[in-house]
Amino acid sequence: MTGLRVENLSYAYGARQALDGVSFRVEPGTFCALLGPNGAGKSTLFALLTRLFTAPQGRIEIAGHDMARAPRKALRRMGVVFQQPTLDLDLTVQRNLSYFAALHGLRGARAQARIEAALERLEMPGRLGERVRDLNGGHRRRLEIARSLIHHPKVLLLDEPTVGLDAATRRAITAHVHDLSRRKGLTVLWATHLTDEIEDADQLLILHRGKLAQDGTARQLRGGLGLADHFLRLTGEAA
Amino acid sequence: MTAWLAALAAITQREALRFIGQRGRFVAALVRPMLWLVVFAAGFRAALGLSITPPYATYTTYEVYIVPGLCGMILLFNGMQSSLSMVYDREMGSMRLLLTSPLPRWWLLVCRLLASTAISILQVYVFLALAVIFGIRFGWGGYAALLPALVPAGLMLGALGLALSSVIRQLENFAGVMNFVIFPMFFLSTALYPLWKMAESSALLRDICAVNPFSQAVELIRFALYQQQNTAALAWVLLSGLVWLGLAVWGYDPARGLIRKAAK
The missing domain is CATH 3.40.50.300 (P-loop containing nucleotide triphosphate hydrolases)
Structure with a gap:
């Protein structure tokens, strides 16, 4: 394949x-x-x-x-990272990621475990409660990559x-x-x-x-x- | 099926959070109809005599007459606002995120529609609560019967916004929507004057008002507030809602490529 x-x-x-x-x-x-x-x-x-x-x-x-x-x-x-930023700046990292997970049919504990694992991989653990607007450009990009991997x-x-x-x-x-x-x-x-x-x-x-x-x-x-x-x-x- | 519902819940939550975050939008959405109610209706009260026509069983003051139209106005403006945010989303790229979800595209559009309608309905009830302060109240039964009327009316106007958003290329074009869609729809309807009053000035104007789906939405709301059903209005609202939803789904169909220009 x-x-x-x-x-x-x-x-x-x-x-x-x-x-x-x-x-x-x-x-x-x-x-x-x-x-x-x-x-x-x-x-x-x-x-x-x-x-x-x-x-x-x-x-x-x-x-x-x-x-x-x-x-x-x-x-x-398929996971996608678009050229234009597609994060909701006024929402937290958690909200952005769970929104995406839900669009791929993932919810609850399963979605949460995937979200945390994805952040861990991108060396951004513990940042779930932060507002995206407060992250720097590099971290926003990392976050978008982490998000694109949530649904494996x-x-x-x-x-x-x-x-x-x-x-x-x-x-x-x-x-x-x-x-x-x-x-x-x-x-x-x-x-x-x-x-x-x-x-x-x-x-x-x-x-x-x-x-x-x-x-x-x-x-x-x-x-x-x-x-x-x-x-x-x-x-x-x-x- | 749980995946479909998960998407619906997530999209609704996102819309609700955005709405709460934009307090100005909430206040504007309420100030607009309140101004009409307090300033415009008060001025017209003396000038406009209303005869007793269904659903009114007795003489009605102008500010009571205008309330269903203002409920409709909230739904209309909100439908357009939601459409505006679709265009904004497309320019900002988050629309692409939505459209790469593995759920059917029509369902994603319906989710957006349901979410924005829910927010519109909430605003209508807040407006009605504020109207009570100015002495305009309806029966509890009327408030309850209103809900099943607001759902199709809100969905129909939201679907119109969605259909428009599929053909509007840029945010700047939105001013045109205000001039060519919102204002004509609102003024050429039964929101401000009853049909018979329109007929007094022009038969053509009356006919335009009668076929305007926004008039039908307003009449559906008006009858519901008096716990009466207006089947013809309901049918007209549902039919136009389906047509616009169909157009929106067609507009967002990847094979039609109507959104391709935005992607270039």
Whole structure:
């Protein structure tokens, strides 16, 4: 069973083709980085992967479940960290997490145990009573990652999750998610335009003008060049 | 099924907490109808004579006549407010969180609708309690009979807001909703004047008022306050509520992609 599989996915906004025949696979336990300049189609791909809207052409499979035929099964196995913050700032950490748990059908002691375990993993135990507004940017992001894991997804999608964070926090969060994919066998798709978040052993997808320009490990693709230089050469734009 | 109910409880709780957190919204929601009741109705009391038409069995003062319309106004404004928060949620991203829940999308929309209706109904009762201070009271039976009328009326107006939220791209467009939906719906209804009074000025105006679903919601509330059932109004409210809910579900259908522009 594959973690994430995308076949021949295309999408157009009127006359503008945002995605054009994109196909790739990400195996379980793999950290896959999706790199692309602005306007490459990353946001559209994420919107389709999270079923914000559906594509007339192509196929998406999450942990073996077809997004078009069994959307609820597919969504149940998927965790998402959106680029925009989606926490309710005026509610406590506890309220935010139990709201999410309930949206996934979890309640009571079972939900609570999962919430506490998720916070523990992200090194944020004992913060349940704090208002989200009082947390710093890094902790809010950690909280969103903890939240995305409450329902034990098989596939984790993160859309530029480190935007606006300082270098140390960025590194810590990137390392943590790499660790999750290795230790928990989680399939991770990490969209970014920052090449320093990608490790050599990671699978790398380079999206350019709606098409998948390259798919391989970062080490293979960059050859002798630094990843930023390779990306720049390929897309003709600064990473 | 427990998963469905868990989502309903969580969405209702979130809406309630948000509402409590926004005290200004609560006060505004009550000040608006109270102003109409105390200032507008007092002025019109002398100018407007009301004949005895059902459900009224005796002569009625204008401030008593206007109360069901103001209850409707609370439901209408709240429905729109909830729709506004849907648009806000979409801009802020928390809508995406809701829509990636593995529950059917129509159910998630219904949960939002039920939650916002519950809050609207609570406000209507607080308004009616305040009206008592100004000497406007109904029978206990009327207050009890009102609840089953407020539910379909609130759901219908909430569904309208939901349908609108699926097509409104940005918060800025919301001012248009005020001008083109809320005001015409409120003023072209039986909230402020009875149909026969409208007919005195124009037959067309009366016909528009009669088919306005908001009029039907107001009449449903008016009859319920006197423990009478207005079946035609109920049917009209349910029918328009279903149409709008259908439109909302259609608007939020991922295949239709009406919300895709917001995602770009």
